[in-house]
Amino acid sequence: NKASPEQPQPVKVRELVQSIIEKKRLLHHMESTHIDDLTAIADPVRVDQIMGHLIQNAIDASPDGAPISINARRRDLSVAIEVRDQGTGMSNEFIRGQLFKPFASSKQGGFGIGAYEARELARAMNGRLEVESTEGAGSRFTLILPLAKHLSEEISADERAA
Template sequence: FQTISTFFVHDLKNAASTLKLTLQNLPVHFDDPVFRQDTLRSIRATTERINQIIERLGALGSKLELRPSPVDLNLVVEQAIENVNGMPGVEFAKELEPLPKLMADSEQLRSVVTNLLLNARDAVGEGGRIEVRTGTQNGYAALSVSDDGCGMTTSFLRDSLFRPFKTTKKKGLGIGMFQTKMIIEAHHGSIRVKSDVGKGTTFQVLLPLTPDE
């Protein structure tokens, strides 16, 4: 129960981070009607997500429970990007190929994509670049998130990256990548990472296009 409840705390922290970023940018671009419209849409989507998290927290059990339904992975990616977009000074690129729908929990997949995007944002800082791609690979839907940020050491990748409460961030909970891996594996998928210190990191997620029998 404690580990799963920590996931919800982490998701709420991400939602709060999204709202904070949006509000920080609002005074600078307030006179832009397009930005105001995007901001209202982002705030609305984030508050809806908070309500969904609270609802699921109320029905919390001792293990991660999925609510599978036909899911458009590209739509999940677009929603996650919209929620965390507005990163000041960060170049954002995406290349989303048409994909068949997955049988998956859309809310949990959104947590995965959000974790990867926020992780990339923290790695690059201002002036960095983040690339998001989707496609297919050997019967799997493939999602990759790449950044040109600080990168991670081989020892951190081996010993700490996917373990709970291990982080290089001063204010991090150390739960995001552990949660991400657990959600992906619950969907019978896998996650891979390549990283070079000073050059950047790429996470690749593979999810089966048809559910395991």
């Protein structure tokens, strides 16, 4: 029973993040120090698009050889997947005024989804996108997704009842 692409479903965060890292590793040095084994309620296709955008931006902002770090942690009732670079960074004015403009790209021949589209995709899954940046020091984008209810506990409760 395949869920339709729009339908958020339980997604293993570790497997998804590791597959994204594997795909992007050929383009740039990626590192991951911490990926919690969590299940989020999300659409894997959308998560893949958002992460692809965040990682591409991080690559574009980063000097050669500066690794991009991708981590996933539990945060309250959410999963926080962060993409951190040591790149050029952005000013608060840019983040407030420009970053999330629809179809705006500061890149030459920019294509693919922008930050606005990534944020909308996150919102469509009851998630959100956070950004922190320091000019000259880099940026951290964090995709926040709802944590799946404790599926393992529900399953063991059902088994006990059987």
